[in-house]
Amino acid sequence: MSDSSHTPPEVPAQNQHQRSGCATALMAIAGIFMLLPGLCALLFGGMSVVDGGRIPSDIASLVFLGLVIGIGGVVMIWAAIVGRKAPPARNDS
Template sequence: MSDESRPINPDGSPPSLPPRLPPQRGGCATAFMALFGVALLLPGLCAVLFGVGAFTSASPDPGLLFLALLGLAVGFAGVMLIRAAIKGS
């Protein structure tokens, strides 16, 4: 005799449990991520301004170009942090 109230998979194995949802992130962590991301955008903005100034000069300084690239990388990290805060887990 079989128990009709308990569903069985087509291959005869017992049903598996649904996957657990990841824990929700608190609103405070999301706010801190967004604020820190905005703070990281400021070096990126300065890098854009100094990079334009360095490229328009007759002989660009390699040190200034390196700092501009570093600032752009920090700004990109800020964009990714804001994106992660908005998107969630």
């Protein structure tokens, strides 16, 4: 006869969305490269404000685009660092 009160131990499901270390490193490197246009936008936008008192309309769109790309770089670095989950510990006992 079988014992119906005994249940087999649950095995945790493998996380199918876990990234490899290479993908995390590539995301971080791409994020760092995306910070460069944001830095240039801050530099040139700040120089324009200091020289003329306001950003001229001909470079305002480029400054805005650089800032958006820089913010995307920050988000990508954040996703690479925070999104990487450690694999669950194996319990071999």
